[in-house]
Amino acid sequence: MPTITDLTVRDIRFPTSKTLDGSDAVNVDPDYSAAYVVLKTDGPKGLEGHGLTFTCGRGTEVVCAAVKALRYLVVGKKLEELTSGMASFWRSLTCESQIRWLGPEKGVLHLATGAIVNAVWDLWAKHEGKPVWRLLVDLTPEQLVNAIDFRYITDALTKEDALAILRANASTKQQRAAELMEKGYPAYTTSAGWLGYSDEKVRRLCREAIAQGWTHFKIKVGRDVADDIRRCRIIREEIGWERKLMTDANQYWDVGEAIAHMKLLAEFKPWWIEEPTSPDDVLGHAAVAQALAPYGIGVATGEHCQNRVVFKQLMQAKAIRFCQIDSCRLGGVNEVLSVYLMAKKFGVPVCPHAGGVGLCEYVQHLQMWDYCCVSASTQDRLVEYVDHLHEHFEDPVRMRNGHYLPPVQPGYSIQMKPASLNEYEFPSGKAWQ
Ligand SMILES: [Mg+2]
Numbered sequence: 001m002p003t004i005t006d007l008t009v010r011d012i013r014f015p016t017s018k019t020l021d022g023s024d025a026v027n028v029d030p031d032y033s034a035a036y037v038v039l040k041t042d043g044p045k046g047l048e049g050h051g052l053t054f055t056c057g058r059g060t061e062v063v064c065a066a067v068k069a070l071r072y073l074v075v076g077k078k079l080e081e082l083t084s085g086m087a088s089f090w091r092s093l094t095c096e097s098q099i100r101w102l103g104p105e106k107g108v109l110h111l112a113t114g115a116i117v118n119a120v121w122d123l124w125a126k127h128e129g130k131p132v133w134r135l136l137v138d139l140t141p142e143q144l145v146n147a148i149d150f151r152y153i154t155d156a157l158t159k160e161d162a163l164a165i166l167r168a169n170a171s172t173k174q175q176r177a178a179e180l181m182e183k184g185y186p187a188y189t190t191s192a193g194w195l196g197y198s199d200e201k202v203r204r205l206c207r208e209a210i211a212q213g214w215t216h217f218k219i220k221v222g223r224d225v226a227d228d229i230r231r232c233r234i235i236r237e238e239i240g241w242e243r244k245l246m247t248d249a250n251q252y253w254d255v256g257e258a259i260a261h262m263k264l265l266a267e268f269k270p271w272w273i274e275e276p277t278s279p280d281d282v283l284g285h286a287a288v289a290q291a292l293a294p295y296g297i298g299v300a301t302g303e304h305c306q307n308r309v310v311f312k313q314l315m316q317a318k319a320i321r322f323c324q325i326d327s328c329r330l331g332g333v334n335e336v337l338s339v340y341l342m343a344k345k346f347g348v349p350v351c352p353h354a355g356g357v358g359l360c361e362y363v364q365h366l367q368m369w370d371y372c373c374v375s376a377s378t379q380d381r382l383v384e385y386v387d388h389l390h391e392h393f394e395d396p397v398r399m400r401n402g403h404y405l406p407p408v409q410p411g412y413s414i415q416m417k418p419a420s421l422n423e424y425e426f427p428s429g430k431a432w433q
């Protein structure tokens with residue numbers, strides 16, 4: 001197996017704030033960005049591992065600095081050393097004896113960990129000649145649990161619990177993989193409902209999305225209740241009542257405000273309210289969940305949930321009806337696997353967070369693995385889809401009729417085109433001149 005000979009990181013920023021793509025109640029002007037990691041190897045044909053962590057523009061240089069601080073733990077390692085002891089490799093990053101003080105397992109440091117860990121999975125999958133979801137499906141239950149650090153979650157999920165879940169699905173997993181190849185995996189769209197869009201643009205985008213076969217629509221809410229009522233009415237007029245509507249407040253409210261605001265939107269029958277309040281407020285989410293349950297509105301969160309421990313508490317406290325893992329806010333594939341398995345045990349469907357740049361490319365792999373090996377169901381499960389920036393990837397997502405089609409190329413689908421990397425590198429690229 002190859003040896004990792006170098007790790008580089010680049011600050012890549014797309015000026016999306018110019019068009020208000022991605023605008024919501026809190027992130028009013030994001031420039032979708034990434035700390036972009038490449039692992040170079042001595043393997044055949046320039047074999048490389050690519051990984052990124054998503055950011056919103058300013059501050060990406062801080063994440064790049066954190067990646068550089070962790071670099072020494074990866075360079076010089078044989079790929080086999082990492083893949084045969086994935087959980088201990090993962091812990092070597094998250095529990096580095098001095099750097100750990102900056103986290104632990106949260107914020108900038110964990111974003112950096114996600115980029116590096118995902119690059120290792122990309123490298124492993126490319127070395128095996130498989131897309132990451134296939135690599136995951138083909139691993140045995142024992143190999144999968146050996147990739148997970150169970151520290152801090154054994155009160156909710158033990159290694160034995162995880163093995164039991166995976167073994168129960170092992171004999172039928174390839175059948176479901178074949179099914180995915182044919183049908184794809186269901187998705188929902190956030191593209192029509194950004195807060196900065198005009199009413200006319202929202203209407204037009206809804207019509208286009210319906211024509212493309214979309215059945216689930218999410219809009220941004222939170223700032224102004226009259227404005228939200230108007231926008232929800234517009235969307236319902238366009239999509240009707242058969243299709244589902246979801247709402248997303250991006251942490252804008254206090255707990256009481258969230259409850260009061262959503263009661264006023266209840267007439268539009270939102271399926272969920274996403275990120276009603278601070279991502280750290282487990283008991284606050286539980287209070288919102290309890291108050292809104294009689295209205296049929298579920299609570300969803302996760303894109304800012306910092307690690308498996310907070311997800312554990314959200315589930316233990318019955319604070320979420322939908323779990324929205326983020327592929328690189330958590331510390332990469334390894335930690336994500338543990339959250340999927342906990343969600344299965346607690347009976348909470350996972351609907352991963354996507355959009356940004358590269359997040360759709362990432363999460364399709366995770367959700368397809370979930371379908372094959374963990375939940376064995378698409379009931380109440382959808383992957384978010386946003387139609388921005390896919391053109392910069394070598395192996396972008398492929399959509400058909402509101403479904404993700406399974407990736408077939410080796411790797412984690414996250415490798416960007418060299419020309420895009422050069423053009424959007426900050427501050428030297430042409431896009432920033
Ligand atoms: Mg969101």
